Amino acid sequence: MSKRQNRLFWLVSAVSVMLHLPVAASSAIKQTKGDFEDKFRQLEETLPTPNVYRNAAGAPGHQYWQQKVDYKIDVKLNEENRRIEASEQITYQNNSPDTLKYLWIQLDQNKYREDSMSALTTTFGGIGNRGPATKSASSDAPARLSMGALRRQQFVEDTELGYDIQKVATGNGKKLHHVIVGTLMRVDLDKPLKPGQQTNLQIDFAFNIVEEDAVSARAGYEHFPDDEREGGNDIFLLAQWFPRLAAYTDYEAWTNKEFIGRGEFTLEFGNYDVNITVPADHIVSSTGTLQNPKDVLTKTQRDRLKKAENAERPVFVVTAEEALENEKAGTSKTKTWRFKAENIRDFAWASSRKFMWDARGFEQDNEDTPLVMAMSFYPKEGGDLWKKYSTESVIHTLDVYNRFTFDYPYPTAQSVNGPVGGMEYPMISFNGPRTDLQDDGSRTYSLAEKRFLIGVVIHEVGHNYFPMIVNSDERQWTWMDEGLNSFLDGVAGREWDPNIPWGVEPRDVVGYMKSSSQVPIMTQSDSVLHLGPNAYTKPAVALNILRETILGRELFDFAFREYAQRWMFKRPTPADFFRTMEEASGVDLDWFWRGWFYSTDHVDIAIDRVYKLRLDTEDPDIDLKRQREAEMEKPMSLTVERNEQEGRQLWVERFDDIKDFYDDNDQYTPTNKDRNKYRKFLKDLEPWERKAFERAVREDKNYYVMEFSNQGGLVMPIILELEFADGTKQMKRIPAEIWRRTPKAVSNLIVTEKDKELVSVAVDPRWETADVDVENNYYPRRIIPSRIEAYKSEKSSRRVYKDLMQESKTELKTEDDDSDSDDD
Numbered sequence: 001m002s003k004r005q006n007r008l009f010w011l012v013s014a015v016s017v018m019l020h021l022p023v024a025a026s027s028a029i030k031q032t033k034g035d036f037e038d039k040f041r042q043l044e045e046t047l048p049t050p051n052v053y054r055n056a057a058g059a060p061g062h063q064y065w066q067q068k069v070d071y072k073i074d075v076k077l078n079e080e081n082r083r084i085e086a087s088e089q090i091t092y093q094n095n096s097p098d099t100l101k102y103l104w105i106q107l108d109q110n111k112y113r114e115d116s117m118s119a120l121t122t123t124f125g126g127i128g129n130r131g132p133a134t135k136s137a138s139s140d141a142p143a144r145l146s147m148g149a150l151r152r153q154q155f156v157e158d159t160e161l162g163y164d165i166q167k168v169a170t171g172n173g174k175k176l177h178h179v180i181v182g183t184l185m186r187v188d189l190d191k192p193l194k195p196g197q198q199t200n201l202q203i204d205f206a207f208n209i210v211e212e213d214a215v216s217a218r219a220g221y222e223h224f225p226d227d228e229r230e231g232g233n234d235i236f237l238l239a240q241w242f243p244r245l246a247a248y249t250d251y252e253a254w255t256n257k258e259f260i261g262r263g264e265f266t267l268e269f270g271n272y273d274v275n276i277t278v279p280a281d282h283i284v285s286s287t288g289t290l291q292n293p294k295d296v297l298t299k300t301q302r303d304r305l306k307k308a309e310n311a312e313r314p315v316f317v318v319t320a321e322e323a324l325e326n327e328k329a330g331t332s333k334t335k336t337w338r339f340k341a342e343n344i345r346d347f348a349w350a351s352s353r354k355f356m357w358d359a360r361g362f363e364q365d366n367e368d369t370p371l372v373m374a375m376s377f378y379p380k381e382g383g384d385l386w387k388k389y390s391t392e393s394v395i396h397t398l399d400v401y402n403r404f405t406f407d408y409p410y411p412t413a414q415s416v417n418g419p420v421g422g423m424e425y426p427m428i429s430f431n432g433p434r435t436d437l438q439d440d441g442s443r444t445y446s447l448a449e450k451r452f453l454i455g456v457v458i459h460e461v462g463h464n465y466f467p468m469i470v471n472s473d474e475r476q477w478t479w480m481d482e483g484l485n486s487f488l489d490g491v492a493g494r495e496w497d498p499n500i501p502w503g504v505e506p507r508d509v510v511g512y513m514k515s516s517s518q519v520p521i522m523t524q525s526d527s528v529l530h531l532g533p534n535a536y537t538k539p540a541v542a543l544n545i546l547r548e549t550i551l552g553r554e555l556f557d558f559a560f561r562e563y564a565q566r567w568m569f570k571r572p573t574p575a576d577f578f579r580t581m582e583e584a585s586g587v588d589l590d591w592f593w594r595g596w597f598y599s600t601d602h603v604d605i606a607i608d609r610v611y612k613l614r615l616d617t618e619d620p621d622i623d624l625k626r627q628r629e630a631e632m633e634k635p636m637s638l639t640v641e642r643n644e645q646e647g648r649q650l651w652v653e654r655f656d657d658i659k660d661f662y663d664d665n666d667q668y669t670p671t672n673k674d675r676n677k678y679r680k681f682l683k684d685l686e687p688w689e690r691k692a693f694e695r696a697v698r699e700d701k702n703y704y705v706m707e708f709s710n711q712g713g714l715v716m717p718i719i720l721e722l723e724f725a726d727g728t729k730q731m732k733r734i735p736a737e738i739w740r741r742t743p744k745a746v747s748n749l750i751v752t753e754k755d756k757e758l759v760s761v762a763v764d765p766r767w768e769t770a771d772v773d774v775e776n777n778y779y780p781r782r783i784i785p786s787r788i789e790a791y792k793s794e795k796s797s798r799r800v801y802k803d804l805m806q807e808s809k810t811e812l813k814t815e816d817d818d819s820d821s822d823d824d
Contacts, residue, residue, distance in 0.1 A: 004743045039715045039743045043590035046598070047575040053250040058579030066571055068093040069245045069270040076277040077236060077351055079330075080223055082209045086240055089171065090201040091270075092193070096248060100193045104248075104256040105185045105623040108240035109207045111259050112215060117182050118260045155214040160747040163243070164174065164206045171200025183259040185243065203243050209236065212419035219348070219430070222419035224379075233327050235355075235379065237418040237430050239348040240265075247473070247787060251573055257475055263479075263525030264474035267345040269569055273338075278351045280333035281326045283318055285377040285416050286349035286355075288341030296335050309361035309371060314391040318357040320380060326353040341426065342411075343569060345471055348425035352414045356378035358387070362395045366407040372398060374597045378417035383435035383443035385453055390415045390431070391455035393496075400492035404557065405465050405564035409722040413464065415457050422456040422462030431456045444805030451500045458496070459489040470564055471571045483539025490540055504540040506770035512538065513602035514712075514772040521597040522574065541770055542596040549717060550592065550736070551585055551766045556719075559584035591736060595714045604712030606776035607763050608745075615696055618681050620674035628668035702752045706761065706779075708745065712772060715739040721765040722750070725757040 050056035052063040070093075075086035095098055111118045124143065168178045170190055177188045193199050212220030219239035226232035247255045247266040255266040276284055284296070292594050293302050301317050308315035309616065330353070341347065359375040376390035394415050398408050412427045420430035433453040435443035462485045472480035490504030501508075512518060512533035519529055521539055528534045547556040560586040563577055578593045595601055652659055681689060708718060718734040738746050752758060763777035771777060775784055 007719070037743060039595065040591045040737070040740050041594065043593055046594075047578065048251065048573070049432075050579075054573070054576055055113040055581040056579065058563070058576045058581075060570055064570065065095045065097070065250065065678070067095055067245070067248050067268045068580035069268040069695045071270060071272050071274070071347070073242060073272070073274045073347075074277075075242070075274065076334075077238075077279070077282075079234065079236075079279050082211075082234070082236075083206060084209060084238070084241060086242060087167075087202070087204045087208045090203065090245065091198055092201065092245060093198040094193045094195055096250075097195050098248075098253075099195065100189070100248070102186050102188045102201075103193075103201075104246040104254045105187060105203075106244045106246050106259065106265070106266075107163050107165075107180065107185050108244075108259050110162040110180070110183045111261060112156065112210055112217070112424070114156055116162075117258050119156075121260070131531040143534075151214050151372070152216070155211055159208055161208060161210060165203070165243075166206065167204035168203060169202045171202060173202065181258075184246065184256050205243060205253075207241075209238075212237070218420060219500050220419060223382075224354070225762070233330075233352065233354050235350070235352040235418045237348075237350045237420055239346075239415065239423065239425055239430070242347070244346070247571070249473075249571060252473075254547065255473065255475060257611065259475075260526050262528070263476065263478065264532060265346065265469070266473045266475045269343050269345050269471065272341045272344060272347050274340075274347060274349075275336050275338050276349055276351070276641050277334050277336045279331055279353065280335045281331050281353045282335070282351045283323075283326075283355040283357055283377065284337040284351045285375070285414050285428060286337065287338045287344060287347045287425060288339035289411050291338040291340055296337050300758065305373075306358060308359035308472070309373070311360050314358040314360040314374075314376070314387075316356065316358050317375075318355065320356050323354060323356040324380065344410075344426040345468060346679070348428050348429070348430075350377060350418060350428070352377075352418075356380070356382075358391055360391050360395065362398050362408075362413075364402060364407050366409075367405065369409055369411060372408050372410070373412045374398070374414075375412060376415045376417075381434045381437070381443075382417045383445070385433065385435050385443075385445045385450060386417060389450065389454055390417075390457055393454050394461050396496055397458045397489075398459040399489055399491055401462055401465050401494060403563060404488055404491065405470075406561075406568055408464065409568075410464065413461055420770060422460050424460040424468065425562050426464065428469045429457070429460035429463070431460055436806070438522065438806055440809075444803050446803040446805075451497075455489070455493060455500065455502065458492050459485060462489045462492070465564065468568045469569060471569065472750075473571065473573070474525065476524055477522070477523050477574055478528065478531065479539040480572070480577065482535045483521070486536045486540035486542070487543040490544065503537055503546050505767075506541055506545060507767050508771050509533065509537050509541045510602075513770060514604075518600040520600055530703050542592075545716075545769060546581075546589070546592065549719070550589075551587060555585040555587065556581075581763050582649060591715055595716075599714070601713035603714045603716050603771045604716060604773050604776070605716065605763055605769075605771060606709045606711050606773070607706060607761055607779045608709050610758070610761055611705040611707075612758070613705060615700070615703065617697045618678050620670035620678055624668040624674070628666075631668070700754050702754065702757060704750045704752070704758055705747055706750060707747050708742050708763070710739060710746075711776070713743075715743055716769045716771075718748070719764045719766075719768055721762040722752075722758055723760045723762075724752070725759050726755070728756075 030562050035388065048054075051061060053061045053065070055061045070091040071088055073086055073088040076083060078085060092103060093268070110116055113119065165178075165180070165185070168176050168185075168187055170176060174190060176190065179188075187201065189199060210217050210220040212222055219237045219241065221233045221237070224235075244265075245268055247268055247495065249255060249266075257263070274286070274288065278284060290296070293305070297305070297317075303415055304315055304317045308317065356379070357375065357376045357377050359373055362372040362374050363370060364372065374394040376386060376394070378386040378390065382390075394413050398413060402408060410427050414428045416428060416430050418430050419432065419435065421432040423430045433445070433449045433456065435445045435449075439444055465479065465488070466484045467474055467481035470484075474481050486504060490502040493500060493502040512530065515530075517529050519527070519534060521534060521542075523534070525531075525535070543560075547553055547560075551559070553677060559581045563572070563580040566572075566580060567576065574597070578589070582589050608820045614626070652663060685693060706720075715736050717736045718738065720732040720734070722732060724728045724730070732750065734748060738748065750758075761779045764771045764774070765777075767774070775781070809824075
């Protein structure tokens with residue numbers, strides 16, 4: 001060690017002594033031998049290697065490719081038998097560098113067969129089970145079979161479900177060998193399909209439509225009771241209804257994983273030309289643009305639709321009165337509605353004589369799609385709830401999502417009421433909330449139902465962007481569409497009404513993150529234990545934190561928009577998202593992706609101690625006086641205090657002649673030797689050292705050493721609220737990189753002005769980071785706030801959601817009314 005190095009080492013050591021740094025302040029950050037985990041290890045070791053298809057920046061590579069599939073379909077709805085009969089012509093364009101000998105086709109309706117993998121592997125209750133609750137895996141109580149489970153079992157037993165594949169042939173009619181494997185069908189081509197070539201297929205098929213309320217599906221029919229209140233009739237929601245090509249990708253080849261029900265779809269883009277034949281009194285909502293309005297709409301309805309393009313509020317194309325007339329009597333006649341759509345990855349439609357239809361145009365500054373028709377289709381059961389909020393929610397969604405991604409590229413965006421609670425397809429979504437019919441004939445809805453409708457419309461229409469345009473692989477990574485979309489629907493929702501609980505705030509995920517049944521976000525869809533928290537809430541919260549707390553809005557919004565625009569009409573993977581967000585923001589986020597998406601760690605940062613330090617001046621006349629004052633501040637001995645109270649004199653007070661030098665001088669008395677040492681200390685300092693030292697002494701600032709421990713394992717920024725004796729507060733943000741070398745515990749020095757004496761510290765005071773235990777976030781510790789509630793020993797039933805519209809009609813009872821009932 002050189003003389004210069006030795007002097008610097010001495011100075012650094014001297015500073016720690018002068019500040020009186022406690023031993024405990026440094027011992028907490030030691031690692032146990034062998035237990036170090038690098039929370040900042042580069043994610044590139046985990047991600048797929050960049051290549052010519054997907055580059056290291058997270059963008060499509062210069063040889064990126066994807067297949068193209070076009071469909072021409074003629075479909076007929078057999079209303080009486082609730083059955084679909086159809087024929088499709090498929091044109092498959094092989095843009096890959098590979099020669100294909102066979103094609104894989106998705107047969108999603110086969111999921112409902114009794115011998116499907118979905119049916120055979122459905123557990124009787126237990127964790128992650130979707131459908132009627134029957135038994136908890138941890139409960140010793142006897143198993144119970146719910147009415148819903150009985151209904152489903154009986155419907156499946158009574159109805160032949162799954163596809164009836166009647167023909168598989170080439171474009172010129174030559175039969176092709178095919179093998180059905182559960183929800184998939186392999187079609188062997190008559191000759192290999194080389195790169196750059198295309199082939200044509202013909203498939204004739206039929207299937208019985210499932211009753212959605214019975215089987216809990218993403219599509220199906222709903223029958224309304226044949227009575228004077230409801231009036232009978234059905235609503236048909238048709239999705240996953242035609243055999244569709246499975247995706248062939250650069251990262252997996254054929255995505256031919258069995259459709260069990262949770263992992264949704266991985267599909268190819270293409271053009272669609274679909275003829276839909278339905279009863280003549282039905283109204284059809286569909287993906288695409290209606291090609292023959294003169295054949296299916298009256299002139300009045302066409303005029304209303306034109307008027308709606310520039311209307312300030314939704315215009316009824318089919319009014320409530322017209323819909324009621326349609327419901328009164330059926331017809332044996334049919335009409336064929338023709339729709340076309342370009343560059344879409346799926347196609348869905350809905351049909352019913354119950355539908356009223358409203359519409360309003362949404363203008364955007366886009367040459368290709370300057371006008372989008374926002375439209376809603378719903379029965380009388382939708383009532384004012386749908387009239388007020390459905391189409392307006394559609395437009396609000398487009399307005400917000402466009403800012404964060406790209407201009408909406410399709411001509412329509414639709415919301416349809418039916419039995420499905422919420423499901424999305426290109427240009428069309430199915431949404432469930434309705435009003436309740438009261439005895440006086442009015443229709444009311446609760447605040448919860450209003451919030452549900454607004455929220456579900458925003459969410460499902462938002463899915464047009466993710467994954468209908470940014471075409472992520474839902475079968476593998478549910479979070480890439482649900483999580484990203486939940487994040488954005490939370491942004492849009494809070495711009496509608498911040499009082500609605502959107503489920504994307506950090507506080508909304510803490511219960512799940514500290515649970516024992518958590519799996520990483522990067523878990524294949526069908527293996528996720530709790531889909532809602534894992535695929536929706538946790539990734540949405542993560543992105544919310546990334547935007548508001550880590551990157552800031554400017555950097556995040558630029559990077560997120562860059563990702564969306566890079567992957568419009570293409571198929572991104574998680575690696576592409578992670579790399580784009582880092583490359584476009586200019587911030588290393590590997591620690592963030594690794595912690596939030598690849599682990600089950602949670603956030604729990606505790607502040608364990610705060611030490612107040614004071615810089616020694618080295619001047620004995622000052623420092624020793626301070627030390628004496630500090631000694632005097634210690635609590636007096638209880639014995640000494642009581643001796644004084646009793647008036648007991650000290651021995652040296654009674655006999656003055658026994659006093660000596662030490663009775664008037666103690667260890668805090670400065671001597672000339674101490675003063676000479678101080679002068680030598682100053683003389684030996686370099687000029688710059690003396691200047692810095694004397695300034696520090698003169699300013700006499702407060703030095704606080706704060707000790708933090710990472711109780712949850714997930715490293716995050718440390719956000720501090722410092723409160724001072726003068727009543728003021730100050731925010732301090734320490735980047736997550738402080739944990740780089742010691743991820744379990746760190747210490748941090750904070751220096752304040754002399755008149756800013758610290759009295760308390762709070763970690764994450766605004767709950768920004770999803771910290772699961774806020775009580776260890778305070779120093780000094782606070783009294784834990786709670787609440788106490790008086791209660792009766794017997795159980796009382798409570799309604800969680802009140803229908804205030806209906807309850808407001810209740811008359812106030814008089815004192816003479818001796819009825820004990822609270823209900824009318």
